[in-house]
Amino acid sequence: MFDELTKKLEYTFQKLKGHGKINEKNISEALREVRRTLLEADVNYKVAKDFIEAVKNKSLGKEVLRSITPAQQVIKIFNEELVDLLGGTVSRLKDSSVPPTKIMVAGLQGSGKTTFCAKLSLFLSKKGKKSLLASSDIYRPAAKNQLEVLGNSINTFVYPYDKEGAVEIAVGAVEEAKNRGYDVVILDTAGRLHINSEMMDEVVEIKNAINPNEILFVADGMTGQDAVNSAKAFLERLDFTGIVLTKLDGDAKGGAALSIRAVTGRPIKFISIGEKVDAIDIFHPDRMASRILGMGDIITLVEKAEEAVDREKALKLEKKLRKEEFTLEDFYDQLQQIKRMGPIENLIEMIPGVRGLKFKDIRENGDELKKTEAIINSMTPEERRKPKIINGSRRLRIARGSGTSVQDVNRLLKQFSQMQKMIKGLSRFGFGKVFKQFGF
Amino acid sequence: MKPVFEKFKTGLYKTRITLFCKLKDVISRGKKFNQEFIENIEEILIESDIGIETTMYLMDELKEQYRKNKNFDTSTVLGIIKKKLKEIMMECNTPEISERKQEKPYVILVVGVNGTGKTTTIGKLAYKYKKEGKSVLLSAADTFRAAAVEQLDIWRKRAGADIVKTKYGADPASVAYDSLQAAISRNIDVLIIDTAGRLHTKVNLMEELKKIKRILKKIKPSAPDETLLVLDAVTGQNSLTQAKEFNDAIGIDGIVLTKLDGTAKGGIIVPILKELKIPVKYVGMGEKVTDLALFDSETFINALICD
Numbered sequence: 001m002f003d004e005l006t007k008k009l010e011y012t013f014q015k016l017k018g019h020g021k022i023n024e025k026n027i028s029e030a031l032r033e034v035r036r037t038l039l040e041a042d043v044n045y046k047v048a049k050d051f052i053e054a055v056k057n058k059s060l061g062k063e064v065l066r067s068i069t070p071a072q073q074v075i076k077i078f079n080e081e082l083v084d085l086l087g088g089t090v091s092r093l094k095d096s097s098v099p100p101t102k103i104m105v106a107g108l109q110g111s112g113k114t115t116f117c118a119k120l121s122l123f124l125s126k127k128g129k130k131s132l133l134a135s136s137d138i139y140r141p142a143a144k145n146q147l148e149v150l151g152n153s154i155n156t157f158v159y160p161y162d163k164e165g166a167v168e169i170a171v172g173a174v175e176e177a178k179n180r181g182y183d184v185v186i187l188d189t190a191g192r193l194h195i196n197s198e199m200m201d202e203v204v205e206i207k208n209a210i211n212p213n214e215i216l217f218v219a220d221g222m223t224g225q226d227a228v229n230s231a232k233a234f235l236e237r238l239d240f241t242g243i244v245l246t247k248l249d250g251d252a253k254g255g256a257a258l259s260i261r262a263v264t265g266r267p268i269k270f271i272s273i274g275e276k277v278d279a280i281d282i283f284h285p286d287r288m289a290s291r292i293l294g295m296g297d298i299i300t301l302v303e304k305a306e307e308a309v310d311r312e313k314a315l316k317l318e319k320k321l322r323k324e325e326f327t328l329e330d331f332y333d334q335l336q337q338i339k340r341m342g343p344i345e346n347l348i349e350m351i352p353g354v355r356g357l358k359f360k361d362i363r364e365n366g367d368e369l370k371k372t373e374a375i376i377n378s379m380t381p382e383e384r385r386k387p388k389i390i391n392g393s394r395r396l397r398i399a400r401g402s403g404t405s406v407q408d409v410n411r412l413l414k415q416f417s418q419m420q421k422m423i424k425g426l427s428r429f430g431f432g433k434v435f436k437q438f439g440f
Numbered sequence: 441m442k443p444v445f446e447k448f449k450t451g452l453y454k455t456r457i458t459l460f461c462k463l464k465d466v467i468s469r470g471k472k473f474n475q476e477f478i479e480n481i482e483e484i485l486i487e488s489d490i491g492i493e494t495t496m497y498l499m500d501e502l503k504e505q506y507r508k509n510k511n512f513d514t515s516t517v518l519g520i521i522k523k524k525l526k527e528i529m530m531e532c533n534t535p536e537i538s539e540r541k542q543e544k545p546y547v548i549l550v551v552g553v554n555g556t557g558k559t560t561t562i563g564k565l566a567y568k569y570k571k572e573g574k575s576v577l578l579s580a581a582d583t584f585r586a587a588a589v590e591q592l593d594i595w596r597k598r599a600g601a602d603i604v605k606t607k608y609g610a611d612p613a614s615v616a617y618d619s620l621q622a623a624i625s626r627n628i629d630v631l632i633i634d635t636a637g638r639l640h641t642k643v644n645l646m647e648e649l650k651k652i653k654r655i656l657k658k659i660k661p662s663a664p665d666e667t668l669l670v671l672d673a674v675t676g677q678n679s680l681t682q683a684k685e686f687n688d689a690i691g692i693d694g695i696v697l698t699k700l701d702g703t704a705k706g707g708i709i710v711p712i713l714k715e716l717k718i719p720v721k722y723v724g725m726g727e728k729v730t731d732l733a734l735f736d737s738e739t740f741i742n743a744l745i746c747d
Contacts, residue, residue, distance in 0.1 A: 039492045042676035045483045109699065110555025110672060114586075139727070141594030142587040149586035149608075193702045220555065224489040224676020226704035247554060250639035252678045275554070275584075 012037070027059050027074065034078075041253030044228045047085075047262045055081050079289055085258055086285035091242060091267030096213045100132070100177040100185045104170075104210070106203055106238060107218035108230055109191030112246035114143065116218055116272055117188045118150035119280040123270075125156070129183040134159035134173030136166035136206060137190035147188055154277055157182075166190070170206045187212070194233030204237055215240040216269065221248040223256040231260040242269035245283070249273040257288075326420060328384040332376045335369060374402035375412050387413055463745060467517055473506050477514065485521075488744060489676055490707035494714065498524055522745050528714045529737040545577070545623040545631040547656060547663040549616075551649060551690070552670035553682055554637030557698035559588065561670050561724055562632050563595025564732035574629035576601035579619030581612040581652065582636040592634050598729050602628070612636065612648060613655045620659050633664070640685035649690050668721065670696045673706030683712045694721035697735065701725040705744060 012033040031052050038048040058077045095101050103120070105113050114135070121131045133151045135158070137143035144161075151158035157180075159173040170187055177185035189206060192199035207215065217240040219227060234240060243264070245257050248271050261268055268283040320326055376384065378401030383390050390398070390413060399406045462484050470477035478499065485495040501524055506512045548565070552558050559582070566576045578596050580603060582588035589605050596603045604619035616633050623631040635652065638645035656663040669692045671679045686692055697706050700723050709720050720735040 036492055039486055040677055042489075042678075045486045108674060108702070110557060112555060140591070142590035145590045146585070146587035153586075193699075195703060220672075220674065222553075222675045222678040224674065224679075224704065224708065225487045226489070226674050226702070227676075229703045230674075247639065250553070250641045250678070251681060256676070 024060055027056065030074070031056055031059075038255060038258070041255035042222075042224045042227070042259070043255035044225060044259035044263065047228075047259050050262075051081060051085060051258075082289040083285045085262055086288055087261055087267045087283075088285055090282060090284050091269050092282070093269065094213050094241070100174065100182045101214070102174060102185050102187070102210055102212040103214045103216065104187045104189065104207060104212040105216050105218055105244075106189045106234065106240065107191060108193065108220070109140075111191065111218045111220045112272060113191060113218045114146050114150065114188050115275070115277075116216075116244055116246060116270070116280070117147065117186050118154060118156070118277050119272060120270070121151070121156045121184075121186055122154045122277050123280050124184055125154070130181075131184035131186050132157050132159055132173065132177040132180070132182045133186050133188070134161075134169060134176075135188040136169040136173075137188060138164075138166055138169070139190045143188075143190065150277065166202055167205050167209045170210050174210050194230045194237075200233070200237050207238060214242060216242050216244050217260075217264075217266070218244045218246060219256060219260055221245045221254050221256060221271075222250065222252040223260075225259075227256040227259050228263045231264050235264045235266065240264075240266060242267055244268070244270045244272065246272040249279070328376055328379065328387055328416060329381075331416065331419070332373070332384070335373055335376075339369070371402070371404055371408060372412055375399075375404055375409055378402040387416060463518065467514055470514055473502075473512055473514055478503075481517065485707075488705040488707035490710045490744075491677055491680070494528075494707075494711050518745060522741060525710065525741045525745065526737070528710055529741060531713065531717065543660065543662070545620070545628045547620065547623075547660065547665050548630065548632045549635070549652065549656070549664035549667045549690075550632060550670060550696075551635050551667065551686055551692075552637060553639050553672075554585075556637065556670045556672040556675070557696075557724055558582075558637060558670045559591050559595060559634055560727065561668075561696050561698060561722070561732070562592065562634050563599055564724065564729055565632055565722075566596065566599035566601040566630075567729040568732060569630045570600050575627075576630045576632065577619060577623045577626065577628040578603045579616055579631060579633040580605040581615040581619075582634050583608050583610045583612055583615060584636040588634070588636065595729075602626075613651045616652045617655045617659065620656055620663065624659070640682050640689075646685070646689045649686075653690050666693045667691060668694050668696050669718075670698055671709070671712075673697050673699045673704040674702065675708070677708060679708040680711055680715065683716055683718060687716060687718060692718050694719055696720075696722045696724060698724035701731070707744060709740075 012030050015030065015033075034055075035048055035052045038051070039045065043051075055074075055078050058081070059074045093101070093103070105117055105120075107113050114137075117133055117135075121133055124131050133147055133156050135144045135147040148158045159169070159176055161169045161172060164172070166189070173187060174185055176182075187206070187210070189203055190199070192203065194200065215238055217231065217234050217238070219231065223230075231243075243260055243266055245254070245260075245268060248254055257268060260266075268285075271281050271283050273279050273281060320330060375398060378398045379390070383394065383398075390409075395406050395409045395413075399409050402409075463481075466477070466480040466484065470480065481502070482495060482499055485498060486492065498521055502517060502520060505516075505520060550558050550562055550565075562578060566578060569576045576599065578592060578601050580589040580592045582592070583606065586608075589608070593603055593605065604615065604622050606615050606618070612635060619633065620631060622628075633652070633656075635649065636645075638649070640646065653664065653667075667690060669683060669686050671682065675682075683692065683695065695709065695712070695718055697709055697720055700706055712718060713720070720737075720740075723733050723735050723740075725731045725733065
């Protein structure tokens with residue numbers, strides 16, 4: 001996500017850092033590069049221009065030029081402006097004082113509305129809020145089926161209807177949510193072009209009929225220069241309250257995020273980063289800015305770890321480690337927990353300083369994990385508990401069973417025994433300190 | 441199919457209004473080729489999604505002409521841009537892909553990232569071939585997305601074609617295999633295979649496409665006879681990467697540019713043509729079965745620069 005943009009900016013700032021003294025000329029030069037990068041990332045022409053102008057004016061201030069580390073100062077200004085442009089602070093969903101909270105979702109065709117609705121529902125249920133899903137898309141073939149299938153997969157009730165008008169469905173769904181005591185009702189709407197006045201009239205009618213607490217405009221993160229046109233038109237007619245950016249798990253440079261936010265002034269509330277129903281994140285302007293600037297996003301990483309790690313298991317593990325009983329089974333458990341945090345390449349992206357890593361290396365690391373998993377899977381429970389009994393013929397069997405080679409099995413066993421040695425060493429030094437450091 | 445010029449023009453009508461006003465307006469206001477004029481032209485070009493590289497290329501050409509000619513008249517700007525765009529696009533003008541004299545069925549594989557309009561395009565293609573009097577079989581190899589099969593099935597009914605489908609989660613390659621065999625045994629003219637939307641960065645999913653292609657070749661060595669990449673006109677510079685990656689993975693014979701009925705200009709196909717030389721075959725402009733037209737570069741350029 002924002003990967004290319006980040007890489008280019010890093011390069012530009014690296015060059016800037018090389019200059020001891022900063023003057024108007026080399027700032028302008030660097031900013032010209034930045035401007036080009038922004039335009040290549042689909043940031044709107046005017047938005048890019050204004051942004052560069054703002055950074056330039058502040059960078060040419062006296063404090064910066066006199067500062068001992070002017071390049072750092074420029075980067076700081078750039079960061080601040082970027083956070084500002086991305087919305088400043090986190091914007092959360094508004095709650096209705098009287099349930100259900102009504103959330104309406106709108107956007108162009110193919111932007112990912114329906115998938116987002118399901119993701120939002122799951123997200124809310126994790127926060128203890130029960131939501132009802134409804135689709136007022138009476139046009140697209142099988143749109144309702146899509147939402148039903150998604151709803152089933154996350155155990156969420158999907159409002160049933162038969163050939164009613166879009167407005168009736170919306171009103172009916174809100175009524176149903178009220179009667180059944182749901183906290184939230186999420187209303188999916190048909191994808192529509194912002195210049196299709198009939199369809200825009202319809203979505204306004206829906207809005208007026210149910211008076212939503214939140215209207216979220218879903219935009220494809222890969223959108224080009226047209227992003228500002230559609231966003232402006234939707235804002236004008238629908239006065240939406242927030243933005244959702246989807247498909248940010250590809251290599252899209254994501255400039256549309258900057259443009260849409262800048263021209264509508266509405267906050268980006270969520271980003272969607274994958275096809276699985278749990279691939280949704282709250283949008284943090286500061287974190288996104290530091291990501292764009294290549295400073296990594298360690299906070300999100302820690303949060304993901306907290307979500308994925310089972311506290312009880314962690315405690316058990318600590319005990320085992322103390323008693324030096326760490327087995328391959330425990331090791332396998334650890335792997336599973338890491339996996340639950342999402343695709344390894346997404347995780348690595350968040351670690352500061354590893355941006356230089358090529359995608360391929362990361363993938364190979366991911367493959368390595370899979371191999372390890374397959375090898376352990378091919379062992380008997382006894383072998384996992386007592387790896388010492390794994391002799392030559394067992395190694396051959398495990399290698400065959402896991403589709404790896406004996407060398408792979410040997411390597412894993414060696415690594416594991418080294419790990420055990422390390423753990424023994426650790427327990428002698430006292431565990432408390434080490435574990436506190438790792439946050440257990 | 442004859443190019444549907446009228447339809448294409450109305451499809452790009454909105455585009456024409458905005459660009460028409462803008463470019464002509466700037467030119468008629470700016471009699472002088474100065475910084476302001478240059479910036480204005482640059483802005484309009486960038487906003488058409490043709491990309492910064494193509495924009496710079498066109499701007500350099502303008503500046504060059506200005507240097508050469510002391511009496512440079514800004515009213516020639518439109519003509520210069522048009523000529524240059526034409527040069528780029530004509531290099532790979534759409535060949536009428538002939539459904540060569542060959543063994544039936546003619547196999548079309550349709551691929552692209554999520555939400556570009558693959559299934560809708562397939563519905564329109566099926567309708568087009570049916571209209572030409574051909575028998576059409578659709579293959580629901582998108583076994584991943586919720587309700588993708590149902591969606592294709594509804595389009596199938598609209599077009600009056602047949603379909604091969606299985607359960608969700610089934611191996612898409614096996615669906616493709618079954619449908620090709622079905623097409624052969626039923627003596628079908630055209631087989632169109634729908635695939636799940638996938639981001640080009642997902643290695644496993646790109647491998648899956650390669651597998652589909654391999655498996656088709658086992659039955660019919662020339663298959664897929666045509667691999668179409670569906671690109672969304674609303675998408676910006678990422679379309680170029682998409683085209684590159686899909687082309688590297690499975691080879692793309694033609695592009696379908698969808699959603700041209702909005703205000704997006706779809707200018708990104710200019711750098712795609714320039715760099716990858718993959719022809720644009722169709723344009724999609726709506727949600728009806730008839731909203732598909734053969735691409736015509738002349739019309740496209742005229743619409744893009746509002747002549």
